[in-house]
Amino acid sequence: xxKIVSGAQxxxxxIESGMTLMLGGFGLCGIPENCISALxxxxxxxxxxxxxxxxxxxxxxxxxxxxxxxxxxxxSYVGENDxxxxxxxxxxxxxxxxxxxxxxxxxxxxxSGIPAFYTPAGFGxxxxxxxxxRYFNGKPHLLxxxxxxxFAIVKAWKGxxxxxxxxxxxxxxxxxxxxxxxxxxxxxxxxxxxxxxxDPNTIHTPGIFIQRIFQGKDYEKRIEQKTVRPKA
Amino acid sequence: MLDKIGIAKRxxxxxxxxxxxxxxxxxxxxxxxxxxxxxxxxxxxxNGILGxxxxxxxxxxxxxxxxxxKQTITAMPGASIFDSATSFAMxxxxxxxxxxxxxxxxxxxxxxxxxxxxxxxxKGMGGAMDLxxxxxxxIVAMMHTNKKGKSKLLKSCTLPLxxxxxIKKVVTNLAxxxxxxxxxxxxxxxxxxxxEDIKNATEGRLIIEGDIPEMKI
Numbered sequence: 001x002x003k004i005v006s007g008a009q010x011x012x013x014x015i016e017s018g019m020t021l022m023l024g025g026f027g028l029c030g031i032p033e034n035c036i037s038a039l040x041x042x043x044x045x046x047x048x049x050x051x052x053x054x055x056x057x058x059x060x061x062x063x064x065x066x067x068x069x070x071x072x073x074x075x076s077y078v079g080e081n082d083x084x085x086x087x088x089x090x091x092x093x094x095x096x097x098x099x100x101x102x103x104x105x106x107x108x109x110x111x112s113g114i115p116a117f118y119t120p121a122g123f124g125x126x127x128x129x130x131x132x133x134r135y136f137n138g139k140p141h142l143l144x145x146x147x148x149x150x151f152a153i154v155k156a157w158k159g160x161x162x163x164x165x166x167x168x169x170x171x172x173x174x175x176x177x178x179x180x181x182x183x184x185x186x187x188x189x190x191x192x193x194x195x196x197x198x199d200p201n202t203i204h205t206p207g208i209f210i211q212r213i214f215q216g217k218d219y220e221k222r223i224e225q226k227t228v229r230p231k232a
Numbered sequence: 233m234l235d236k237i238g239i240a241k242r243x244x245x246x247x248x249x250x251x252x253x254x255x256x257x258x259x260x261x262x263x264x265x266x267x268x269x270x271x272x273x274x275x276x277x278x279n280g281i282l283g284x285x286x287x288x289x290x291x292x293x294x295x296x297x298x299x300x301x302k303q304t305i306t307a308m309p310g311a312s313i314f315d316s317a318t319s320f321a322m323x324x325x326x327x328x329x330x331x332x333x334x335x336x337x338x339x340x341x342x343x344x345x346x347x348x349x350x351x352x353x354x355k356g357m358g359g360a361m362d363l364x365x366x367x368x369x370x371i372v373a374m375m376h377t378n379k380k381g382k383s384k385l386l387k388s389c390t391l392p393l394x395x396x397x398x399i400k401k402v403v404t405n406l407a408x409x410x411x412x413x414x415x416x417x418x419x420x421x422x423x424x425x426x427x428e429d430i431k432n433a434t435e436g437r438l439i440i441e442g443d444i445p446e447m448k449i
Contacts, residue, residue, distance in 0.1 A: 026279045026302075027302040028302075076359070077355055077356035078355055079355035097357060100278065100359035101278075101316075101323060101359060101361075102361075104316035104317040105320065119362075119365075120366055121324070123396065125361060125394060126393075157296075169296035169313060170279050170297055171295075173279050173280050175315070177315055177316060177317050221296070223298075224298070225304070227303040227305075228287050228289060230289075231289050
């Protein structure tokens with residue numbers, strides 16, 4: 001079994017205008033930088049992007065927004081992005097805001113064969129509009145539907161040709177959940193290792209969820225909010 | 233009257249040994265600096281870490297280690313890292329003993345509004361709706377009035393809601409108040425603040441029973 005592709009360009013083959021993509025990451029942490037660059041170059045448009053955030057003006061999904069390649073964003077938090085704001089206020093960009101836990105659960109459900117589930121998040125708010133409400137143990141819950149994507153694109157620390165993945169630090173976030181929910185899931189990794197190098201006991205995402213994998217290059221790993229304390 | 237640090241210090245007094253705590257952005261984040269002596273708590277950040285430590289030393293920041301406010305952080309000994317679904321399982325499954333978050337408005341029946349102002353750019357609710365819908369011990373940390381001097385403790389919220397009937401306690405620059413079926417119950421006054429000051433700054437139903445003690449900070 002060998003899921004290795006040559007690089008981002010080959011990995012995104014088959015992504016066409018109008019498709020739905022999931023992109024892992026929280027803020028700029030754990031985002032698939034190489035594939036985002038390749039998507040910008042490919043010129044695909046009318047994308048629906050499911051991602052917790054929308055990048056910043058000149059990095060992450062902000063790069064696709066600058067080129068007007070995104071038709072709709074499905075996210076939980078989209079601040080820190082002037083171009084996003086401009087497109088949203090002018091009506092060029094559709095935005096569906098989802099509570100963060102519901103977004104995570106909807107991706108996980110999508111990859112797990114669970115079509116929908118009930119959650120208390122958003123009851124009594126505008127998120128609940130049009131959704132079925134059901135009481136369990138005396139408490140109201142909303143029916144939320146699973147999310148899937150034509151392609152899911154995730155970023156991991158290490159991976160092997162079977163598609164087994166290991167994430168580093170809080171760069172894990174949405175990546176393992178979205179990995180499960182793509183018809184085709186692409187993993188870009190910082191380091192491609194030989195099968196057996198990853199301890200089976202510690203693998204975060206089993207290879208079954210991954211169809212294409214490659215070792216990315218030139219990771220910038222930009223920090224959005226550098227906060228430090230002085231050395232004592 | 234308290235400043236933001238004072239509010240954080242007062243809420244820190246609520247912490248109990250062994251608790252898992254989720255702190256929101258703003259005043260709540262400051263609470264981590266004032267954990268009472270002899271108490272051990274673990275901080276959860278909903279992007280996927282339990283046992284969050286202080287900011288790193290200059291030069292030691294790691295792009296792969298951030299909190300939900302996207303700030304660079306460190307991990308304490310005994311920390312664990314997990315995906316977003318596991319993180320919200322902790323929250324939704326009520327494994328977290330205390331949630332502290334900021335608010336734009338709180339009503340006297342425990343509704344909270346803290347994510348959206350109509351006519352302004354909407355940034356999104358992030359994890360706030362999941363947190364308030366599930367946690368059973370939620371404290372709001374905020375100023376008692378807004379920048380125009382209008383009360384943020386209301387009969388009913390005017391802004392789009394984040395959650396309904398979920399807030400249990402509010403700590404402001406003026407007072408500590410519990411939310412009861414009959415409204416805001418005044419528990420403590422901030423140093424130098426009178427009951428009259430609090431009455432004037434509270435639009436929602438306010439319950440005052442007996443002498444109201446001054447906070448000890």
